[in-house]
Amino acid sequence: MDVHGGLVGPDRAPRAGVQAGVEHELATAGAIAASVLGTAVLPAAQAHAADEPLPCPHIFGVVCTWTGPDGEGGLRLLNHDEFFLPGGVRSAQNQDREPWCFYTGPAFSGPRLQLNPRETNRDLAFPARSARRGFCEE
Incomplete structure (x- = not known):
């Protein structure tokens, strides 16, 4: 052996x-x-x-938005309805307890996309031209 x-x-x-x-x-x-x-x-x-969350200030009740995808471009904080968003919004992070609805056109018009509480969207696939707090309605 x-x-x-x-x-x-x-x-x-x-x-x-x-x-x-x-x-x-x-x-x-x-x-x-x-x-x-x-x-x-x-x-x-x-x-x-x-x-994964984007680099957004930890402020409850706001939505962080950026003019470019992936949190790039100008940062703008939303805490009330926006009839018109100059430059548009391409990425967003919802830190509000309510959903937000983003629209392709100004005055809450056109196709829309809903961003739920604590949700991050790195590319909305369109430049949103208006946004308001609440569910997107048909």
Whole structure:
């Protein structure tokens, strides 16, 4: 017997050689699994980043808005209805206890998007030209 408990002889291969082969196969399988899992985890990490808060002052009852996506551009705090938003709003973070509705047109007109309490939207997909506190109504 060898030190690993395997039989040594003309009709038996040493266990150490078998064990090395198994370890190599396990290492290869592990590398493949790691690369597959790494690829699968990456989109989930990116999706989570989209929900992370933007750099907004911690003021309760306001909505932080930016003229650019991802919190870029000019920052403007909203705490009352805005009939017209100069420069538009492309990203927003709601720190109010009420939802806010963002509209593509001035005077609360056109297609709209609702931002719920404690919700962050890094890209509204349009420059909002007006906004008001409350649910978006059809």
